[in-house]
Amino acid sequence: xxxxxxxxxxxxxxxxxxxxxxxxxxxxxxxxxxxxxxxxxxxxxxxxxxxxxxxxxxxxxxxxxxxxxxxxxxxxxxxxxxxxxxxxxxxxxxxxxxxxxxxxxxxxxxxxxxxxxxxxxxxxxxxxxxxxxxxxxxxxxxxxxxxxxxxxxxxxxxxxxxxxxxxxxxxxxxxxxxxxxxxxxxxxxxxxxxxxxxxxxxxxxxxxxxxxxxxxxxxxxxxxxxxxxxxxxxxxxxxxxxxxxxxxxxxxxxxxxxxxxxxxxxxxxxxxxxxxxxxxxxxxxxxxxxxxxxxxxxxxxxxxxxxxxxxxxxxxxxxxxxxxxxxxxxxxxxxxxxxxxxxxx
Amino acid sequence: xxxxxxxxxxxxxxxxxxxxxxxxxxxxxxxxxxxxxxxxxxxxxxxxxxxxxxxxxxxxxxxxxxxxxxxxxxxxxxxxxxxxxxxxxxxxxxxxxxxxxxxxxxxxxxxxxxxxxxxxxxxxxxxxxxxx
Numbered sequence: 320x321x322x323x324x325x326x327x328x329x330x331x332x333x334x335x336x337x338x339x340x341x342x343x344x345x346x347x348x349x350x351x352x353x354x355x356x357x358x359x360x361x362x363x364x365x366x367x368x369x370x371x372x373x374x375x376x377x378x379x380x381x382x383x384x385x386x387x388x389x390x391x392x393x394x395x396x397x398x399x400x401x402x403x404x405x406x407x408x409x410x411x412x413x414x415x416x417x418x419x420x421x422x423x424x425x426x427x428x429x430x431x432x433x434x435x436x437x438x439x440x441x442x443x444x445x446x447x448x449x450x451x452x453x454x455x456x457x458x459x460x461x462x463x464x465x466x467x468x469x470x471x472x473x474x475x476x477x478x479x480x481x482x483x484x485x486x487x488x489x490x491x492x493x494x495x496x497x498x499x500x501x502x503x504x505x506x507x508x509x510x511x512x513x514x515x516x517x518x519x520x521x522x523x524x525x526x527x528x529x530x531x532x533x534x535x536x537x538x539x540x541x542x543x544x545x546x547x548x549x550x551x552x553x554x555x556x557x558x559x560x561x562x563x564x565x566x567x568x569x570x571x572x573x574x575x576x577x578x579x580x581x582x583x584x585x586x587x588x589x590x591x592x593x594x595x596x597x598x599x600x601x602x603x604x605x606x607x608x609x610x611x612x613x614x615x616x617x618x619x620x621x622x623x624x625x626x627x628x629x630x631x632x633x634x635x636x637x638x639x640x641x642x643x644x645x646x647x648x649x650x651x652x653x654x655x656x657x658x659x660x661x662x663x664x
Numbered sequence: 665x666x667x668x669x670x671x672x673x674x675x676x677x678x679x680x681x682x683x684x685x686x687x688x689x690x691x692x693x694x695x696x697x698x699x700x701x702x703x704x705x706x707x708x709x710x711x712x713x714x715x716x717x718x719x720x721x722x723x724x725x726x727x728x729x730x731x732x733x734x735x736x737x738x739x740x741x742x743x744x745x746x747x748x749x750x751x752x753x754x755x756x757x758x759x760x761x762x763x764x765x766x767x768x769x770x771x772x773x774x775x776x777x778x779x780x781x782x783x784x785x786x787x788x789x790x791x792x793x794x795x796x
Contacts, residue, residue, distance in 0.1 A: 370667065488723060547717070560689045560695070
């Protein structure tokens with residue numbers, strides 16, 4: 320964990336230092352564009368790698384009754400047998416994290432007869448994951464005000480909804496605050512439970528620290544260490560038109576927090592395809608979610624099986640017909656009459 | 665590749681969605697930072713860098729001071745005293761909301777809620793009494 324924390328902090332501080340040393344062009348232009356290309360290329364590589372892997376068995380996991388006899392009521396979404404059902408299950412998984420909703424927690428309670436192990440439904444992880452992902456989406460959408468001119472109406476709508484409470488000026492965006500709180504929950508969850516801490520690796524902490532760093536630096540820039548957003552927009556519009564410019568308002572250490580933010584986002588983009596964060600695409604490749612539960616209707620053939628050599632009963636009978644006829648065994652096709660008479664004699 | 669008929673369109677969709685800002689900006693006129701119409705009077709209540717970064721916070725504090733605490737005097741860092749009043753102090757120099765406020769706010773999609781209560785100045789102030 321300390322390693323992950325140092326890595327994330329290091330990226331942020333290094334970006335600030337590089338900008339202060341006059342390398343704004345690297346941190347503000349080359350790095351984000353490179354990161355974006357690595358992200359695009361990396362995701363395509365990741366997805367095509369997955370797509371080349373065959374699925375040997377039908378391993379759809381079900382949480383409901385499979386389609387069976389007509390008088391047994393099937394569960395259309397939890398155990399779908401049609402493509403529409405699979406799409407519904409996948410869509411609900413993507414949008415509502417249904418499998419996380421079934422999360423349980425084990426706990427020992429002291430009963431009259433001594434300690435007793437109980438399992439109970441635990442929704443906290445589901446709640447905070449949902450908050451985390453949707454707030455991140457909202458933050459992501461809101462940022463497109465820097466990438467587009469004129470700013471499309473739906474971004475203004477998103478901002479109005481997000482700043483609905485009209486707390487302070489600049490308006491508090493609820494998504495930013497909730498994103499930070501939810502990310503901190505996900506971090507504390509790993510730290511609080513000894514069992515979970517034991518199985519947590521740097522690869523679990525690093526993305527959390529990156530996200531927390533991104534959220535913190537963004538919040539800092541908006542509410543405390545004010546960054547000149549007119550200059551930020553100029554820089555980003557230069558970025559998306561591939562005509563680099565470093566406006567005066569974000570030159571040197573004045574834009575330190577901005578470069579920290581940019582560098583952490585770039586690190587997140589580079590890291591995304593090669594880490595657990597690729598679950599964004601991986602979810603769609605989960606055989607347990609994307610295979611229909613139609614094992615009784617459709618035979619799933621393992622694609623890596625070599626072509627099967629079949630020997631049909633007809634071929635078998637062709638080989639042994641005479642011997643079988645001689646032994647008086649029943650035959651599908653009687654032997655040719657001439658031969659039959661010969662053997663009969 | 666298995667399921668190529670789902671995966672290849674998916675990859676294309678992913679690339680198109682994520683590169684949309686590049687395509688849109690290539691097809692539209694080049695962006696240039698909007699030019700502010702600055703007032704003739706250069707002496708604002710605080711230095712210009714401070715105002716650029718913190719004007720929204722000052723306005724928010726002024727709102728609270730004037731309307732909630734009934735405090736109507738702002739003492740600037742250089743000791744001068746100003747009447748806490750958006751329309752009579754700020755807008756006596758920054759007369760043109762469209763040319764001054766909106767220029768930056770619109771391009772950066774900033775929609776302050778000043779005008780939820782205050783009545784927006786409708787026309788250019790050249791004609792006397794344009795401020796309503």
